[in-house]
Amino acid sequence: MLTYTTYSEAGGVGKSTIGAALLESHSNHGLDVLAIDMDQQNGSLTYLLDIDAPRDDSQADNIVRHLIDRPKGSLEDLIYETEYGFDLIPSHNMLESLEDLLNRAQQMADDLGEGDDFDPYDRLRQVLLESGVPQEYDVLVVDPPATAGPHLYNAVSATRSLVIPVEPTGKGMQSVLGLEELVDGLQERLEAEIGVLSAVPNGIGRTSDQDRYLTEIRDRGYPAPVAIRERSSLFEGCWDQQCTPRYYVEEHRDRRRDHESETLDKIDRLATEIEEVSEQ
Ligand SMILES: Nc1ncnc2c1ncn2[C@@H]1O[C@H](COP(=O)(O)OP(=O)(O)OP(=O)(O)O)[C@@H](O)[C@H]1O
């Protein structure tokens, strides 16, 4: 099974946008795909895909209730079908309090003498395993917020692999230089082996910069099959219309723009490469 977290140290570098496009590509490749939105922000994957989930309803069952061992139903019942062929477990406002809620759940487990079995950063993996849900899918992608904390740690612990959009700036490249240390830190914290499936320079201004960024990333030993150009009109358009980039191009554009098709093709190639890396 292919499992990864769309990860970046910085916010707003395209995790959710590129993630949505990758999800659609995996699905178009004939794979059964599940996404989990672990981001409490309103502008997350759930918003982009226009999923009408009861995120404000504090009584509704949601992923957090499962993570703190207080589910109101089965995990399967949290799954929504999107219009794009893949499924999604949506975000919920309870994710805002995840850290406190996990601490409380840990305390309760300790009081019952079951504290050793409760690992607050490994809950998502446990919940998925116990539910049998992953057996129904070929691909699992988790979209976390950019901040380090229990959302991210649960995502990484459950998926064990990362796809990393990188801002094509000095700062973004600095984060690539620090990647080895960062992955080591995650491995230590989660006591698990974490792999980088791909790093993706995203938002390249000048064509001539493309190869430089790809080469720098590859020289660090990370797979980097494609770089994605700056396509504000395409990506802003899909956030405006709340749909995947491919759907936006196919349904909301009155004529074909070659540079947009090229960007979609690149993301599709990235999806294929990720599928192949995970098979090795
Ligand atoms: N290649 C690109 N060219 C132009 N704009 C882009 C590109 N990729 C993403 N964007 C824009 O950047 C913004 C942030 O994207 P997105 O929300 O996917 O980032 P994120 O990393 O998920 O953010 P967060 O850390 O808040 O979760 C969006 O407005 C999106 O349209």
Ligand SMILES: [Mg+2]
């Ligand atoms: Mg996001």
